[in-house]
Amino acid sequence: MERKPLYFDDVKEGDEVPAFVVENLTRTDLVKYAGASGDFNPMHHDEPFAQKVGLPSVFAHGMLNAGFVSKCVTDYVGRENLRKLKVRFATRVWPGDTITCKGKVTKKWEDGGKRLIEGEVAALNQKGETAISGAFTAELPGR
Amino acid sequence: MERKPLYFDDVKEGDEVPAFVVENLTRTDLVKYAGASGDFNPMHHDEPFAQKVGLPSVFAHGMLNAGFVSKCVTDYVGRENLRKLKVRFATRVWPGDTITCKGKVTKKWEDGGKRLIEGEVAALNQKGETAISGAFTAELPGR
Numbered sequence: 001m002e003r004k005p006l007y008f009d010d011v012k013e014g015d016e017v018p019a020f021v022v023e024n025l026t027r028t029d030l031v032k033y034a035g036a037s038g039d040f041n042p043m044h045h046d047e048p049f050a051q052k053v054g055l056p057s058v059f060a061h062g063m064l065n066a067g068f069v070s071k072c073v074t075d076y077v078g079r080e081n082l083r084k085l086k087v088r089f090a091t092r093v094w095p096g097d098t099i100t101c102k103g104k105v106t107k108k109w110e111d112g113g114k115r116l117i118e119g120e121v122a123a124l125n126q127k128g129e130t131a132i133s134g135a136f137t138a139e140l141p142g143r
Numbered sequence: 144m145e146r147k148p149l150y151f152d153d154v155k156e157g158d159e160v161p162a163f164v165v166e167n168l169t170r171t172d173l174v175k176y177a178g179a180s181g182d183f184n185p186m187h188h189d190e191p192f193a194q195k196v197g198l199p200s201v202f203a204h205g206m207l208n209a210g211f212v213s214k215c216v217t218d219y220v221g222r223e224n225l226r227k228l229k230v231r232f233a234t235r236v237w238p239g240d241t242i243t244c245k246g247k248v249t250k251k252w253e254d255g256g257k258r259l260i261e262g263e264v265a266a267l268n269q270k271g272e273t274a275i276s277g278a279f280t281a282e283l284p285g286r
Contacts, residue, residue, distance in 0.1 A: 026185075026189070027185065027188060027189040027190075027191075027192070028183050028185055028188065028189065031174050031177050031178065031188045032177075032178065032183060034174050034178065035174065035175065035177065035178020035179070036178070040171050040174060040175060042169075042170065042171055045170060045174045045188055046169070046170040046171065047170075047190035047191070048190070048200075049170070057191075
């Protein structure tokens, strides 16, 4: 699907970053991420190992969750326009969780010909707990 | 490590195919195989899923075990000399298993200038149960 371009002129402070939702994260998703990233920490795929260290089950790689947040932001601003993305890890994400990433524009300004926006973004689980909070800066095209 | 070439002249019927051993197969090994092969059947990485269908745990992909057998044979005859490999799946392989692949040469003959050997090979677990049995044919160089 082609992304509709986001123009600086059309954005105002307080605008919402449309939600990106991952429903029912599976162990298979974690295994695919392990293979793709090369992060084979058994915490993310070895159930007895995870339970031995006191966890209820395996849990998602932090950077997988950060990837969801990043996708939410770049779906909105455009990959080529993202200048900064900061993330802060809060709650763990577990198999079966549904993760909703969303955010809003907090600032809009121009700086030496650059059209910039700043926003906050977060990934929440189905209980409304924050898995990741973050902030982004993007430079947008004018019309 | 460079493989020492195996010459037809040096092989006799009854010769052993040197053992190839995989000690303590881990869930991480299965996850790596899933990523490398693209076989994401949850049976091989999703513990609750495997247990729900009545298994004690996840288990190894049959073709991963077949790969061990293949490595045992090609370490012996040379990858470029293997002409046929048949495998038959017997017992499942579980995390924590140690798999020993070994075999022997059962036949040696020449056919129209081709120097051929045939052998049997098997992968056994630490209890001596056969995980895979198989047979191979190789065409070897003369001295």
